[in-house]
Amino acid sequence: MPRNAILEDLRSSIAHVTGDGRRHGVHPFGLDDIDDHLPGNGLATGALHEVLGSLDICDDAAATIFIAGILARMEGPVFWCLRWRDLFTPALDLAGLHPDRLTIVEPGDDKGALIAMEDCLRVAGIAGVVGEVSKLSTTASKRLQLAAEGSGVTAFILRRAAKADALIEGSAAQTRWRITASPSENLGIPALARPRWSVALERVRGAEPKSWIVEACDAQGRLALPAILVDRPDQQEAWRIAV
Amino acid sequence: MVPDLDVLDADEAADAQGLERLALWAGQRYAPFVAVDYPDGLWLDISGCGELFGGEEALVKDLFRRVNGSGLTAQIAVADTAGCAHAVARHVPAGRPVIILPGDQKKAVGLLPLAALRIPTKVASDLHKMGFTRIEQLIAEPRGPIARRYGHELYRRLDQALGHAPEAMAPIFPPSLPQARRGLLEPIGTADAIAKVIGDLTDDICAALMRGGTGARRLDLHCERVDGQYQSVRIGMASPTRDARHLTKLLVPRIERIDPGLGIETMILIAPIVEPLRSAQADLTGDTHRGPDLGALIDALANRFGYDRLYGTTPCSSAMPERTVKRTTALRECTDRRWNAVLPRPGRMIEPPEPVQVIAMMPDHPPAQFVWRGKRHKVVQADGPERLQGEWWRAKGLEADSPYLVRDYFQVEVEGGGRYWLFRLGDGQWSSTGPMAWFIHGAFA
Numbered sequence: 001m002p003r004n005a006i007l008e009d010l011r012s013s014i015a016h017v018t019g020d021g022r023r024h025g026v027h028p029f030g031l032d033d034i035d036d037h038l039p040g041n042g043l044a045t046g047a048l049h050e051v052l053g054s055l056d057i058c059d060d061a062a063a064t065i066f067i068a069g070i071l072a073r074m075e076g077p078v079f080w081c082l083r084w085r086d087l088f089t090p091a092l093d094l095a096g097l098h099p100d101r102l103t104i105v106e107p108g109d110d111k112g113a114l115i116a117m118e119d120c121l122r123v124a125g126i127a128g129v130v131g132e133v134s135k136l137s138t139t140a141s142k143r144l145q146l147a148a149e150g151s152g153v154t155a156f157i158l159r160r161a162a163k164a165d166a167l168i169e170g171s172a173a174q175t176r177w178r179i180t181a182s183p184s185e186n187l188g189i190p191a192l193a194r195p196r197w198s199v200a201l202e203r204v205r206g207a208e209p210k211s212w213i214v215e216a217c218d219a220q221g222r223l224a225l226p227a228i229l230v231d232r233p234d235q236q237e238a239w240r241i242a243v
Numbered sequence: 244m245v246p247d248l249d250v251l252d253a254d255e256a257a258d259a260q261g262l263e264r265l266a267l268w269a270g271q272r273y274a275p276f277v278a279v280d281y282p283d284g285l286w287l288d289i290s291g292c293g294e295l296f297g298g299e300e301a302l303v304k305d306l307f308r309r310v311n312g313s314g315l316t317a318q319i320a321v322a323d324t325a326g327c328a329h330a331v332a333r334h335v336p337a338g339r340p341v342i343i344l345p346g347d348q349k350k351a352v353g354l355l356p357l358a359a360l361r362i363p364t365k366v367a368s369d370l371h372k373m374g375f376t377r378i379e380q381l382i383a384e385p386r387g388p389i390a391r392r393y394g395h396e397l398y399r400r401l402d403q404a405l406g407h408a409p410e411a412m413a414p415i416f417p418p419s420l421p422q423a424r425r426g427l428l429e430p431i432g433t434a435d436a437i438a439k440v441i442g443d444l445t446d447d448i449c450a451a452l453m454r455g456g457t458g459a460r461r462l463d464l465h466c467e468r469v470d471g472q473y474q475s476v477r478i479g480m481a482s483p484t485r486d487a488r489h490l491t492k493l494l495v496p497r498i499e500r501i502d503p504g505l506g507i508e509t510m511i512l513i514a515p516i517v518e519p520l521r522s523a524q525a526d527l528t529g530d531t532h533r534g535p536d537l538g539a540l541i542d543a544l545a546n547r548f549g550y551d552r553l554y555g556t557t558p559c560s561s562a563m564p565e566r567t568v569k570r571t572t573a574l575r576e577c578t579d580r581r582w583n584a585v586l587p588r589p590g591r592m593i594e595p596p597e598p599v600q601v602i603a604m605m606p607d608h609p610p611a612q613f614v615w616r617g618k619r620h621k622v623v624q625a626d627g628p629e630r631l632q633g634e635w636w637r638a639k640g641l642e643a644d645s646p647y648l649v650r651d652y653f654q655v656e657v658e659g660g661g662r663y664w665l666f667r668l669g670d671g672q673w674s675s676t677g678p679m680a681w682f683i684h685g686a687f688a
Contacts, residue, residue: 057686058661061590065688068590077537088592088685089556089568090582095688099556100577105544106552116544123540181660181688183623190609192626192656195688216688219584 024152027074031214031223034199038175039206043070046152047174048145050136052162052202054180060160062197063179065095065217067130067156072096072221074154076127079120081105081113083132084160096221101127114140121147121155128154134161138170145172176203182213185226194218196226258282265310267417271515273306275463275475278412284332286325286412288475291500294549295479303340323348325412326404330359352404353379360400366393378404411471421455422513423447430469430506434498437466437507441494444512445487451514458483458520464494466501467509474501478546481574482538483518489539493546541573558582562633563640563650564684565594586629587654589664589685596641596682599665603681606671609653613665615683620657627653630670641668649676654687662687 024046028035035041043049051067053060064087071078072092078101080087085106093099105116110133117131121144131144136157148155157173178200185193200211215224259281266285270277276288287306293299303319310317319340320331327348331341334355343351352359355378358367370393375381381389381401390398402408416422423444431437441464452458460483466474476497484490501507545553550572558580559569567582582588603610609625628651635646642648652666664685669677 056661057591057593058663058688061662061686062688064590086591086593088589090558090564090588091590091688093582094584094588098579099558099581100575100579103541103553103555103573105548106554107548108552112548116548119543119547120540123536125536181662183658183660184656186624190625192624192654192662195656195662196660197688198660 024149027070027154029070029223030073031212031225033212033225034201034214034223037201037207037210038204043154044174045074045154046148048141048148048155048157048172050141050157050159050171050173050176052159052176052178054164054178055161056181059180060158061091062181062195062216063158063177065091066177066179066197066199067158068092068095068097069217069221069223070156071128071130071154072098072217074127076101076125078102078127079105079116079129081107081116081120081129081131083107083109083113083134087132094219095217096219110134114144117144117155118147121151121153124151124153126151126153128156130156130158132158132160134159136169136171138172141171141173145174173203174205175201178202194224199223255282263415265315266415269306270415270417270463271461273302275465275477275513275515276412276414276473278414280329284329286328288473289321292477295477297549297551300342303342307340322351324404324406325410326361326400327352327406329361330355330404334359349382349405353377353382357381360397360404362397362400366397369393409470409472412473414465414473414475416465416511416513417515420513420515421448421451421457421459421517422511423451424509424511426509427507430508432503432506437498437501437503437510438491438495440510441498441512442487442491444510445490445494448512448514449485449487449490452485452517452520455517456519456521457514457517458485459490459514459516460518461514461516462490462494463513463515464497465511465513466503466507467511468504469506469508470504472504474503474507476500479542479550480538481541481545481572483520484538484542485520486539489542492539493542496547538574545573562631563642564588564631565592566634566640587626587664587687589687592685593683596666596684599681599683601665601667601681603667605679607651610655610665610681613655613663613681613683615663620661620663622655622657625653625655627651627655628667629653631666645677647673647675647677652684 026040026042027045028042051063053063072095080102082104089099107113107116113131113133117129120126120129144155180198182196182198184196187193195216197214197216198211199214202209213226215226217223262279266277266279269285269287274287274289274292278286280286289299289302293302296302296305303321307319318332320328322328322331322343323345327343330352331343335341357370357375357378386398399408403410425440425444461479463475463477478493553573554570555573555575556568557571557578559567561567600614601610602612607628609627610622612621631650635642635644637643649670650666650668654662654664656662663683665681665683667679667681669679
């Protein structure tokens, strides 16, 4: 067996063991820093992703727009299962998620939201399903992950008002993100610069946790890196070369 | 005397026909089970039908409005038992729909005269002569002697009104609608057996719909039990469909609402509302690039949670941000209407706005700090104001009846990076523009 083929074989078995056996494609963020870190160079589609805010409503709002931005760059209808009624859809439009694509389901409680999500996840051709819940059990996450794998629809669980230090149950989700607001650039004039978020990838299958400071979604749902960071030499890389 | 009075003979046959027409209309629109109560009444079994209207009260209101609007004078009563509803509708001249709460039929019926019990006039007047003016007096008396004298019919009617005795009603089914029927050799009672028959019925009705070139928007399933009672369920579809698998999937979860009693001997499936549906033409190349089958998903969600829990949103022109969002139905035409892409709007809206304590320089400086829900936030940077004014003509809201009221919106960033949306009611200068109180209206990303 040629050397390359052996390596390829090994790689695929490692991918299988580490749970990186993606059955569907990936959806890049369009930011090399984040994409290069994620296995497959993007967010896995046809999988479950958890997004956490915090007790601060601003962080929940940031998490909301983070998800909206990802979905805005996908194609197809989006279903948003609400438990609380404070979602303001014009803001999703500002992040690029067109109102014609969005359908809102209001099941009223966690259980209903999970049932609604699972119903939506069984229909292939939908871009994504978002469920806002306060708790997610391991079993429920497995069910959602299996349903997402089956249809290729990407699922997002938005955990509202998640405590920073709360013990989190094991989850079958591919990734877990924690989005918090971060101070924006001071423009020196009485106006606000583009908002910034701290995007923490707390858990991902097949890669290490990492966090970034990014500039929030623009009107097409694209994130950006703050200008200072873009020009800074990659210290980690430099260190590696030096060693 | 009235010299120009026109005298017409009563035409009972035509009256009955008219009543049946009304019953068919009500059956199509409101409830799967409608029976005619000659000469002047209708029964509607609205159990479980409220969801399609947003509650039983809304259903009854809609029915009342439409019947009265058509020139008829109607009195509507809703109750647990047919007898109670019959009595209240005819003997409580409320002029609006009366809803007797579950379990209250004894209280409600007790106050009515005996004539409300659907008994012969002779019996009612005889009892009245004996001193029985209200039904509660009859309930309090021992049954034996009265039953011996006036017959058991009296107590059967009383029991029916109170819910102690069953009441058989013959539903009226429109003859021309697509329907499927299965008479069963052995009465069935298990969920599996019912599901099996539902599968057969949907196959039949879809064949009937196919012949008519239509799809069903609404389906009624009637189960006739051995004791002559009917159990009915209704489902609604967002778009016309004749997919037997889909219809079965919608009907099967409703089985739990059917009480089979001693067994079901006939099941009937009717499509009261149908709409034209063209047959899909297969692509010559064989591969079809169709969008996802949203109709089936939306039906499943709507029948589980109710149609009012499922919606899309579209821009609506209004000066006030909380009213710029209009709900639409879940399945809709693409309008391509979007919100103003320049004005900042929060991802999470706090509605109604909550008052906050603010330190800010007058007249139009942004807040320097504010206290919300007991937490102090120091403002680092801010943007604004965005001045909004108007809509004092609305009956509700902050602006009601105050034409000069002004909202000045500020987007503020606090320490840590969180962004909030605050507004001041008033322009900071003239007290006629508002009390200068501050509110929080949302949180940004």
